[in-house]
Amino acid sequence: MATINFASHHCLVIDDFQGMRYLMRDMLRECGAVHIEMASNGKEALQRLQERRYDIVLCDYNLGQGKNGQQLLEEAKLRQLIGPASTWIMITAEKSSDWIMGAVEYQPDSYLLKPITADLLLSRLEKIAVRKQAFAEIAQAMSNKQYTRAIALCDERLAYDQVNAAELQRLKGALLLDAGEVEAAQKLYEAVLTKREIAWARTGLGRICYQQGEYEAARDHFQISREQAPGYLEAYDWLARTLQKLGEAEQAEATLSAALKLSPNSPLRQKSLGELALQRGDLDAADAAFRKSIAVGEHSILKSADAYLGLARVCGKSGRSDEALKVLKTAQHQFDDANVTLRAKSAEGMIYTQEKQLSKAGAVADELKQLLLEGGAKPDSAASLEMAELMLATGQRDQAVTLLKDVVRNNHEDNALLGKVQAVFDGANMKAEGSNLVEACRREAVELMNSGVLLARDGKLTEALAAMRGAKEKLPVNARVLFNFAFVAVMYLQQRGADEALIEESREALREANRVSPGEKRFSQLMEALNKLEQR
Template identity: 50%
Template sequence: MAFQITGPDKESAERFAKAVFLVVDDFQGMRSMLRDILRNCGANASAIDMAANGSEAVTMLGKRRYDVVLCDFDLGPGKNGQQVLEEAKHRQLVGPGSCWVMVTAEKSTETVMGAGEYQPDAYLVKPITETMLSGRLARLWQKKGSFAAIDKAMAAHDYLKAIRLCDERLTTDRANAADLLRLKCDLLLKVGDPDAARKVYESILAQRDVPWAQVGLARLHFQGGDLEAARDLLEQVVDINRSYLEAYDWLARTQLALGDTEGAQAVLGRAVALSPNSVTRQKNLGEIDLKLGNLDGAERAFRKSVALGKHSILKTADAYLGLAKAYGGKANPVEAMKVLAEVGKEFDTPEVQLKAKLTEGLVHRQAGNEAAAREAARSVAELLDQSAAQLDSTTSIEMAQFMLTSGETEKALAVLDAEVRNNPENGQLLAEVDKVLEGTDLAEQGRAMIEATRLESIEMMNRGVLLAREERYEDAVSAMRAARDKMPANVRVLLNFSYVLLVALQKTGYDRDRIREARECLLRANTLSPGEKRFAQLMSLLENLEREAASRQD
C-alpha cells in the first residue's frame, strides 16, 4: 500500500489557526522561512511575531502570551536561545501550557544543556520541514493536554493530587509514559516519599540503564546518607554517558560530601571542558578551587561565571563574592574591592549587601589592614540592625566568626542566637556554633545562651500543637504565631503553625485570611527545606479546604 501523508489533521489545523506564535532567529531568511511554514500549517499571519535577537524576544514575551515559541539556539551576540528560555520561565512569561521548541543546526552538549525545569519541550534539528513541525507540534499539544490537570495541581502545590493524576494517566498513556514516570518520581521526592520513588527508579532500571533514573537513584542514596553507593552509581553513569552533564554535577557534590575535594574538582573540570557555558557549574568549580587554595583556577572559573551571567537570569552574587575572595587570596585587595562594588550594583538585596560587606572585611583582614576590617565589621553590624535579611547557615557562621574577632561580640552572639533559634534540632549546626565559640572569652557565656535558646525554641515549637490537642485552638494559633515571629526561618515552627491554623479552620469554618497565612507559611517552609512529608500533607489538606469552600459558594 502506497504511503500517504495526510498533512495536519483537522484538529491540528484548528490549533494552528488559534495559536499565537513567536519566531526567534537572527537570520532574516530563517525567520521568513519559518513564518511561511507556520502559515502553510494554518497559522494566522497576525498571530506570528518575530524577534531578531534574545533581548527583543524577552521584550516581546513580556508583552504578549505566546502558545508556541520557535527559538533558534544561536542568536549571535547577547543571549542565546537557552538563556532566553531560562529568563522566560523564571519570569513566568511562558506558562506550562505553552510549547517551547528549540531550533538548532546540530545537536551537541552545548545546545541541549538545559537542565531540570529549564528544558524546552522539544529540540528540532534543521532543516525544518512543514511535516516535521506540524507533526511535532500536534504531539506536543496532545502531551500538554495530557499534563494540563497535573500542571494545575502542581501550580497549587497539591503534589499528592498531582501524583494521583500521574498514576491515572500512566494506565492509558503509553506515548508519555517515560515523562509521566519521571515527573512522578520528582513529585514523590517533593512529598518526602523517597521509598516510593526508589521503587519506580528500580523498576525502570531493571529494564534498561536510563541515565535520568540512575541519577535519580543516586540522589536518593545521597539524601539517605549512603554516599559511597551514590558515588559508585554516578561514576558508572559518567563512564558510559560521557555527555550527561547532570551526572557530573551530582558526582562532584557527592565527592565533596565525602571530603574528596580533589576528586570533585577533577569531575567538574571534565564537565566544564565538555560544556564551558554554565553559569552555575563554573561558580561551583570556583568554590571548589577556592577551597583547595587553587586561586588561579578559582579566579578563572568565577570570572567565567560572572561573564556568562551578564546575559543570564541564573547569575549569582556568589560568583562575584567568590571572585573577590580569590583576589583577596592573591593579595590583590584593589581588584577585590572593585568586584564587591559591582556586586552591590548588580544585586540590590539586603542579603547580598551583608555578604559583600562581610567579604570586604575578610579581604581587608587577609591583607593585614586591621583598621579597615573593623570598619567593615561595624558596617555589617549596622546593616544587621537595619534589615531583616535571611542569611543561610554557612554565611551566618562565617559572619559570626568574623564579628567575634573584630570587636563586635554582641552582634556575633546575636547572629548565632538567631541561627540556633531557627535550627534548634540540627546537630551539625549546633556543633559548628560551638566551634566558633571555642577558645574565645565568650565561650561560657555564649554556650549558656545557646543552650537556653535551644530549649526555649523547642518548647515554643511544640506548645501550639499541645494546645491544639487540648482543643484550645485559638490559644494554639496565637502561641504558634508568636513562635513564628520569633523564629521566622524555623521549618518546624512554620509547619506546626500551618497545621494549627488548618486544624482550627476545620473546627471553626473557612477564613480567607487564615488560609492565606497558612499557605504563606507552608510555601516558606518548602523553600527553606524542600521535600518535607508534612508540607505535602498540609498543602493537600489546605487545597481540600479551599475546594470545599468553593463548592459551598457555588
C-alpha cells in the same frame, strides 16, 4: 494539512535576523497560525513574554549581543513567563552538542537544525501538541504543587498509555520524592531497574540514599548512573555533592570538571567547581572557575553572586587586595540584593582586617550594624555568618552573637550549618561559650516549635494558633516552625470553618518551608488539606 488547529494559538518568533523572522512567521502561517508576533533580541523577547502568555515560541539560539536563546528560555521558565502548556522550539545552525548539553536543566520542547521547512515544523509542532495534551492535567497539578493529585493522574494514565509509560514513571518518581513519599519512590525506581538500567531511576535511588545519610550507597548509585549514561549530567552533580559529604573533595572537584567538559557553559556548576578548588587551597583553579562562571553567566538569570564573592576571596588570599575590592564593588552593582550587599561589605571588612587596616574594617562593621538596626536588611544564614565573623574581628561582640543565635534558632536541625556557627565562635576564641550558646538556642527553637502543637493536642486551638504565629514571627525561616504553624492552622480551620486569610497565610508558610527544606512529606499533605478546606 494540519491535524491540529493552530489558529487560536498565540505565537512568538525570536531571531536577530529580519529575514529569518519573516521566514519563520510565514512557516507558522502555513501551519495554520494566525496570531504571530516577533522579537529581534532577548531583551525585546522578555518584554513580550511579560506582556502575553504565548502558546508557541520559535527561538533562535544565537541572538547577537545579550542573552542567547538558552538563557532566554531559562529566565522564561524561572520567572514563569511560560507555562507547562507552552511549546518552546530552539532553532540553530550549530551542530555541536555543547549547547544542547548545556540545556539539561531547562530544556526546550524540541530542537530544529537549520535549514527547516514548513512540513518539518508542522510535524514537530503536532507531535509536541499531542504530548502536551497527554500531560496537561499532570503539568497543571505540578504547577499548583498539588503533588498527590499529580501522582494520582500519573497512575490513571499509566493504566492505559503505553506510549508515554517511561516518561510517566520518571515523572511519578520525581513527584513522589517532592511529596516526601520516599518508600513509594524507592519501590518505583527498583521496579524500573529490574527491567533495565535507566539513569534517572538509578539516580533516584541515589538521591534517596543521600537524603537518608547513606552517602557510600548514594555514591555507588551515582557512579553506576554516570557509567551507564555518560551524558546524564544530573548524576555528576549528585555524585559531586555526595563526595563532598564523604570528605573526598578532590574527587568531587574531578567529577565537576568532567561534567564541565561535556557542558562548559553552566555558571552554577563553574561556581561550585571554584568553591571546591578554594576549599582545597588550589587558588589558580578556583580563580579560573570563578572567572568562567562570571563570564558565562553575564546575561543569565542563573548568574551567581557567589562566583564574584569567591573570586574576591581568591584575590584576597593571593595578595591582590585592590582587585578583590573591585570585584566586590562589581558584585554589589550586578546584584540588586540586600544579602549580596551585606556579604560583599563583610568580605571588604575582612580584607581590611587581614591588612591590619583596623579603622577601615571597623567603619565597615559599623555600616553593617547600622543597616541591621534600621531594619531594612534581613540577612540569610551565609550573610549572618560572614557579618558575625567581621564583627567579632572588630570587637562588636554583642551584635555578632545576636546574628549567630538567629542562625541557630532558624536552622536548629542543620548540623552542617551549626558546625559553621561553632567554627566562627572558635575563630574568635569563644569555643566553650559558643558551644553553650548554640545548645541554648537550639533548645529554645525546639520549645518554640513544639509549644503550639502541644496546645493544639489539648484542644486549645485559639491559643495554639497564636503561639505558632508568634513562633513563626520569631523564626521566619525555620522549616519545622513553618510546618507546625500550617498543621495547627489546618486543625483550627477544620474546627472553625474556612478563613480565606488564614488559608493563604498557611500556604505562604508552607511555600517558605518547602523552599528551605524541599521534599518534606508534610508539604503535600498540608497543601492538600488546605485545598479541601477551601473547596468546602
